[in-house]
Amino acid sequence: MNYRLAYRIGFHPWEDAATDPPFVEKISAVFDREEQGRQPPFGRALDLGTGSGIWAIELAKRGWQVTGIDFVAKALLRAQERVRQAGVQVQFVRGDVTALRAAGVSSGYRLVLDTGTFHDFDTERQTAMGREVDAIAAPDATVLLLVWPKRRRPLIRGASRSEIEAAFAGWKVTDVEASHFRLPKLMELVLKPDEHWYRLRRK
Numbered sequence: 001m002n003y004r005l006a007y008r009i010g011f012h013p014w015e016d017a018a019t020d021p022p023f024v025e026k027i028s029a030v031f032d033r034e035e036q037g038r039q040p041p042f043g044r045a046l047d048l049g050t051g052s053g054i055w056a057i058e059l060a061k062r063g064w065q066v067t068g069i070d071f072v073a074k075a076l077l078r079a080q081e082r083v084r085q086a087g088v089q090v091q092f093v094r095g096d097v098t099a100l101r102a103a104g105v106s107s108g109y110r111l112v113l114d115t116g117t118f119h120d121f122d123t124e125r126q127t128a129m130g131r132e133v134d135a136i137a138a139p140d141a142t143v144l145l146l147v148w149p150k151r152r153r154p155l156i157r158g159a160s161r162s163e164i165e166a167a168f169a170g171w172k173v174t175d176v177e178a179s180h181f182r183l184p185k186l187m188e189l190v191l192k193p194d195e196h197w198y199r200l201r202r203k
């Protein structure tokens, strides 16, 4: 997926998920689980490939101290505007999720969220992202990945469970759950997203 071009021409169908009740209900339940038994502030959260900041802002509203990183300037401009309208605080970094430390991302993140970067990476970038997340995540961190399965379809490569486990070698998959993400009918038929949440904790 060429994200720079996508944002330039205003093609960002993943943002529609934020107004699709089944998806929103599931992502809320996924966040609830990480907050269970705690009171806000919940700690530091990192939103990888934050895009226009939709989920970074949601986490900030819930009481997380959020950093969002993306490599597309236009996406981050839209994110800044959303943050201003929401009246919350989110720190944005322009950089590559496969080189978090080089981008100036610090450590101690209790929650690392990825709603759509890892599953489009080749093996080299998957490995780099896993290594970087391992370096910046807190000892008790949770990693949440939204992943389309690996299959022969256009636009998004997809990733298999074994690829996730290989990239996050020091982590174990604790849960795999349907995200209830839907695309418009024709795109759904062509792309077959069948998207799942993967939850990982350190071994």
Ligand SMILES: C[S@@+](CC[C@H](N)C(=O)[O-])C[C@H]1O[C@@H](n2cnc3c(N)ncnc32)[C@H](O)[C@@H]1O
Residues within 6 Å of the ligand: 003, 004, 014, 015, 048, 049, 050, 051, 052, 053, 054, 055, 069, 070, 071, 072, 075, 095, 096, 097, 098, 114, 115, 116, 117
């Ligand atoms: C499918 S979009 C999801 C955006 C956002 N997380 C959401 O759910 O609305 C994937 C995002 O990851 C960003 N991205 C892809 N590869 C990246 C990389 N190597 N480093 C930083 N951002 C990246 C894209 O620019 C895009 O904003």
